[in-house]
Each structure stands twice: as structure tokens, then as C-alpha cells.
Amino acid sequence: MPVKLIDQTPSAYAYPLLIKHLLHKPLRCTPNQEIVYRDLYRFTYAEMFQRVHKAANMLKSLGVAEGSTVGVMDWDSHRYLELFYAVPMMGAILHTVNIRLSPEQILFTINHAEDDVLLVHTDFLPIVEAIKDQFQTVKKIVVLRDGPETPATKVPLDGEYEDLLARASDDYTFPDFDENAKATTFYTTGTTGLPKGVYFSHRQLVLHTLAVLAAAGSYHTAATFRSNDVYMPLTPMFHVHAWGIPYVAGQLGVKQVYPGRYDPAVILKLLVSEKVTFSHCVPTILHMILSSPAAKSVDLTGWKVIIGGSALTKGLCKAAMDRGVDLITGYGMSETCPVLTLAQPQPHMMSWSLDEQIAVRCRTGQPIPLVDLQVVTPDGVPLPHDGKSTGEVVVRSPWLTQGYYKDPERAEELWDGGWLHTGDVGFIDERGYLQITDRIKDVIKTGGEWISTLILEDILMQHPGVSEAAAIGVPDEKWGERPMVLVVLKDEFKGKVSQEDIRQHFMQFVEEGTITKWAVPDKIAFVEALPKTSVGKLDKKVMRQQYR
Structure with missing residues (x-):
């Protein structure tokens, strides 16, 4: 019937x-x-x-x-x-x-x-x-x-x-x-x-707005976005509608502050003068602000930030929270309008220690309303939520792009099997939090094992002398690939941190069981800056070409 x-x-x-x-x-x-x-x-x-x-x-x-x-x-x-x-x-x-x-x-x-x-x-x-x-x-x-x-x-x-x-x-x-x-x-x-x-259609943008509105403001959690906030986007408005948050801000009726071209001094001035309380950005923008000389005299207490675009490392998260910033991770991509998940601590977690909360806030997050997200095998079989079974992240939601404009072949690849394929590798833990461990194209394939570049970068960012870091796979005749890391040191540590210091830093995490000794990078390069894409993400394609 x-x-x-x-x-x-x-x-x-x-x-x-x-x-x-x-x-x-x-x-x-x-x-x-x-x-x-x-x-x-x-x-x-x-x-x-x-x-x-x-x-x-x-x-x-x-x-x-x-x-x-x-x-x-x-x-x-x-x-x-x-x-x-x-x-x-x-x-x-x-x-x-x-x-x-x-x-x-x-x-x-x-x-x-x-x-x-x-x-x-x-x-x-x-x-x-x-x-x-x-x-x-x-x-x-x-x-x-x-x-x-x-x-x-x-x-x-x-x-x-x-x-x-x-x-x-x-x-x-x-x-x-x-x-x-x-x-x-x-x-x-x-x-x-x-x-x-x-x-994206009108229907998709409206539903995305309502779902983000519910997810960001309805729960007793961290980094909420509510009607008493003052909003300033730090994600370009050309990039998937600044993550669609301006439409959410309009629904809330909040004061909105637009900074124009990103300049740390101007951003910090607006934060203070307009009493901004809520923003969103990629990690490189947050790092730029925290590293700015002008930031040293600014009280950032109470500034709520959603970080997306790239992984939020524990080191950057701690540095921000030590300054009073209330931040969590969000996840999505250009094809998804974009918000899919938010790493919101559950109410009972709000009383946890700083280190325990950071572990949750740096997760990729739980799906927001109307998002059906799974981690699957290459054959499309859903994997258990056990915190270790790793596969590709696939998703369904009302606001996902229905194709690539004038490119039906790649559109069918994107939607193979009726699920949008993100190209990200990850796992879901027992509490339903997704953790992206790498991009399929970035994971280091060495001697029959996969090594996550994101884990290596997270470890590096916990070194007190490291300002920015990237991990890539470089060709190796015997093992196919081996890990290499590029390190930007903080000014006060330049000339004082050696390659051996970095190796010993990694060995601490080997001893703790976070990584195996096989994952410790063979090559370490100190650089002045890391290549980035047009939206501030690490451009690993350029790095791999440079160090091939």
C-alpha cells in the first residue's frame, strides 16, 4: 500500500x-x-x-x-x-x-x-x-x-x-x-x-541554517551561538557562504561585524571595540591572531570560536584555551554546504579537566541534526563505533551538493552508491564522536601500514618550540613511502631546537603508546613557512612536489 x-x-x-x-x-x-x-x-x-x-x-x-x-x-x-x-x-x-x-x-x-x-x-x-x-x-x-x-x-x-x-x-x-x-x-x-x-538550492540553505541554528545554540555545551552574542566571521564569505553562519546570525538577530581583508591588528581591534563573542575560522587564522604582537595585550576571555577546514591540534587548542578562548572543532567540506559535525562536549564533560576537555574539543565531532554519517570499508560496509575501526567517511544530508556543475563523471564518483564520499579517513568512538585521521590522498602508506599525518602533526604541535607543522609521505625505494615533517619554529626557539630534539619528542609518544616507532619521521626539515591553499589550509600537494 x-x-x-x-x-x-x-x-x-x-x-x-x-x-x-x-x-x-x-x-x-x-x-x-x-x-x-x-x-x-x-x-x-x-x-x-x-x-x-x-x-x-x-x-x-x-x-x-x-x-x-x-x-x-x-x-x-x-x-x-x-x-x-x-x-x-x-x-x-x-x-x-x-x-x-x-x-x-x-x-x-x-x-x-x-x-x-x-x-x-x-x-x-x-x-x-x-x-x-x-x-x-x-x-x-x-x-x-x-x-x-x-x-x-x-x-x-x-x-x-x-x-x-x-x-x-x-x-x-x-x-x-x-x-x-x-x-x-x-x-x-x-x-x-x-x-x-x-x-546549493534555497531549500538546502534554509535547512542548513535551521540545523546549524539548533545544533550551535540548543545544547548545554561549549562555544554556543545564541541571540546575545556578537558575531564576526573569520572564514571568507566566498568560501561556502562563510560556512553558512551569516544566515544563522541573521536568524538569531545578533550584532554582526565584518572585518574586510584579514589583518590581525584590525581583527583584534574589532574584537575589543565591538565586543565580539563568536567567530569561526581555520586553524591558521587562529594561529595568526594568537601569534600577533597585538594579541599580547588583548583579553580574549569569552571569545567563542569554531575551528574547521583543517584539524585542530591539541597544542593550538591549549594555547587558545590558556588565553580564555572557548573553542571546538567543526567539520564539513565545500560539497556539504558545509557543516556536518560539531565537537561539542556533553554536559557531564563540562566539569572535566582542561586536558580531558581538549581531547573532546579536538575530535571531529558528532553529526548535527539531519546528518547521517558513517565510516565504511572500501566495499561500503558500515564499521562499528568502537573508536578504532577506520574507513572512509560517507554522508547523507538534505544540503549536500547534488553534483559538480558540468562535470557528471566526477559527480557520480562523489555520489557512488548513493552516499557522498568525503575522501576522509576516520573512525567513530563509542560516544558517537567522529575522528578524522587523514585524507585518503594524504595518509602515508609505508611498508603495508598507514600512518596518519594528522596524528604526527598533533604530536609536533605539542612541542613548546613548534609554531606550525606539517607531515607528508615522501618516496622510499624500500618501503614505498616514509614520513617526513616540516617544522616552523617559534621565533624564540629558532636555532635552539635540533632534529634530534624533534625525534626525542616523538619518542615520548612512542613510549606512551600513542604511535609506533615505525611512525617516527625519517626526515625533519625546519622551514620558515608552510605552503597553504587559497582558504588557508596546508597545501600538502605542493609540499610533496617540493620534497619528492
Whole structure:
């Protein structure tokens, strides 16, 4: 017997899950709450709502309609926040251009996404100037600026954002349409080949917003995000909608602070002056802030941070918590919109010692609502939650990208067997916490064994003299691969820590049983800096090429 569908009265409103509906609550409950951009702009939610209407009318005058694509090249700003709403609410598609890609890759993404209109911050006009003659679909270009003047450029501009907004009407009727309409697109940096386009619907973004809202604010745990917080994202807004958290912040009606281009001194100034209490970032950004000379005189007590993008090492976690930062790990990827898990301590864990809590906070986390996550064998068989059975992490959720844009072959690989394959290796413990142990492509395969680069990096970061660290596999004639570590020392330890000191540090963990002696790196290199991707992750592909 088939399921029975509900009867629908002809006059009933089906209420599609559209991004425009996310604005109802904040406009009714917190219309006077502030939105801040550096020390340049300050206005209310009500004023932002007017600006969203103006932005839609401005874009309409430039030819944007349902199904059009609008590319944005900007730092984290109030403008970006307005476009997070205005573009998809029109029925158009927001392409958040990854400004940290090479000019050739940026050109590829703009052409591949078929951008009709491009909004460009003055800082990126030189890039656009170099590639504009190869645009295939861009018809209009609008400049975004923080200062009073637009610098000289050969880019044919069709106006300046604020000037065009000032002339636009603040009355726009945002239509209803299918909630499965494409709302946004973004290009992953990838490790090989050209960037891959992921995309998300209105329905997916709304459900992701509600699930993160419930997960981050409903439980008695650490690093919660609630209506009395002050929010400042430190994850680029071009990168999967700044993890979708600006939409969550809007639902909560919190004060929002946007820092523009990341500068430790500016970030710390805003933290203090705007009384910021909640942020999210990758480990390298947190490390940059904690290592900044300006941070020494700033009280970070009460600042709550979710760390994602790369593993949070115990050393960095302890350094942050020693400064009063309340932090946990989050996990996801470009293809997953992105949040899948949060490493929230359970209520009884909140009274544990610092070291015991750090072990939990550095886990990859428990799935948030509506996420079905498993660890499986190569044949797709689910593994037990015993804290040791390791396999690939696969996932199902309402907000996962349904494919790669114009790339059906790789999309089918991503969704092999009806589960999204993350490419991450890990295990789930008895309490349901996931622990990623490596990327499939990064794990060191040596003499028939797998060695986790993340565990080696975590051990290194617990050395008092280590500022940053990376582990990679390098070719070995006898064993296939052997582990090598790259170490950036803190300034005060340079010249005082030897390779033998690092080996002895690893041997302590051998004696404790954390790793085997076989996992102790054969090669240790002290370097001034580590290569990173466009979103601040360790770029191990470059490292492997350098030390091959």
C-alpha cells in the first residue's frame, strides 16, 4: 500500500523554503540591531533590508533576472551580506568568486559559472583587467570600493555599488518560486585539475541554517551561538557562504561585524571595540591572531570560536584555551554546504579537566541534526563505533551538493552508491564522536601500514618550540613511502631546537603508546613557512612536489 499524501486545500499556501523567508524574524524582532563593517559603515537590520531591496533593483537595471548568475569579488563586508540575500531572493544565482585562486583559475570559474554581472572590489580590479578580454558571458561590471575614489583602470565599469544603490528604489517584490531553485555556486580549490563547481538550492540553505541554528545554540555545551552574542566571521564569505553562519546570525538577530581583508591588528581591534563573542575560522587564522604582537595585550576571555577546514591540534587548542578562548572543532567540506559535525562536549564533560576537555574539543565531532554519517570499508560496509575501526567517511544530508556543475563523471564518483564520499579517513568512538585521521590522498602508506599525518602533526604541535607543522609521505625505494615533517619554529626557539630534539619528542609518544616507532619521521626539515591553499589550509600537494 503506497504512502498517503496530505490533502491540500486549493487556497492553502505551500510556503516554499526560500532564503527570503529567513529575513522575517530578524526584521520583526531585532530591526534596530547593528551590522558593522570595519570602522567604515554601521547600520541596522531594517536599513540592511532596504539596501537588499535597492540591490535587487540595481541588479535588475543591469539585466539580472531569474536564472542569471552574479559573480562577486569582495572581502568580507556588509555588501557581501546584502548580496547573500538579494541575489538568490531575485531567483538569480550568487557566484562567490574565490579571490585567492590564480587569475587563470578565476577566469575559468567566471566563464564556467556563466556570470552575467560581476561585482568587483577595487583591490581586484588588476586581476579583472588582466582577464577581462577573455570573459565569455560577463555583460556588466560594477565596482565595490571602501574609499572615495575608484583607482584608474582599463576595466569598463558600469557604475559604483553605493552610487547605484543610492539611485535605486527600495521597493522590490521578491517572487515565490520552486524551493529547489539554484541559489549559490562556489568553486572548490581542488588538489588536481581545474576547480570544481558545487551548488546549493534555497531549500538546502534554509535547512542548513535551521540545523546549524539548533545544533550551535540548543545544547548545554561549549562555544554556543545564541541571540546575545556578537558575531564576526573569520572564514571568507566566498568560501561556502562563510560556512553558512551569516544566515544563522541573521536568524538569531545578533550584532554582526565584518572585518574586510584579514589583518590581525584590525581583527583584534574589532574584537575589543565591538565586543565580539563568536567567530569561526581555520586553524591558521587562529594561529595568526594568537601569534600577533597585538594579541599580547588583548583579553580574549569569552571569545567563542569554531575551528574547521583543517584539524585542530591539541597544542593550538591549549594555547587558545590558556588565553580564555572557548573553542571546538567543526567539520564539513565545500560539497556539504558545509557543516556536518560539531565537537561539542556533553554536559557531564563540562566539569572535566582542561586536558580531558581538549581531547573532546579536538575530535571531529558528532553529526548535527539531519546528518547521517558513517565510516565504511572500501566495499561500503558500515564499521562499528568502537573508536578504532577506520574507513572512509560517507554522508547523507538534505544540503549536500547534488553534483559538480558540468562535470557528471566526477559527480557520480562523489555520489557512488548513493552516499557522498568525503575522501576522509576516520573512525567513530563509542560516544558517537567522529575522528578524522587523514585524507585518503594524504595518509602515508609505508611498508603495508598507514600512518596518519594528522596524528604526527598533533604530536609536533605539542612541542613548546613548534609554531606550525606539517607531515607528508615522501618516496622510499624500500618501503614505498616514509614520513617526513616540516617544522616552523617559534621565533624564540629558532636555532635552539635540533632534529634530534624533534625525534626525542616523538619518542615520548612512542613510549606512551600513542604511535609506533615505525611512525617516527625519517626526515625533519625546519622551514620558515608552510605552503597553504587559497582558504588557508596546508597545501600538502605542493609540499610533496617540493620534497619528492
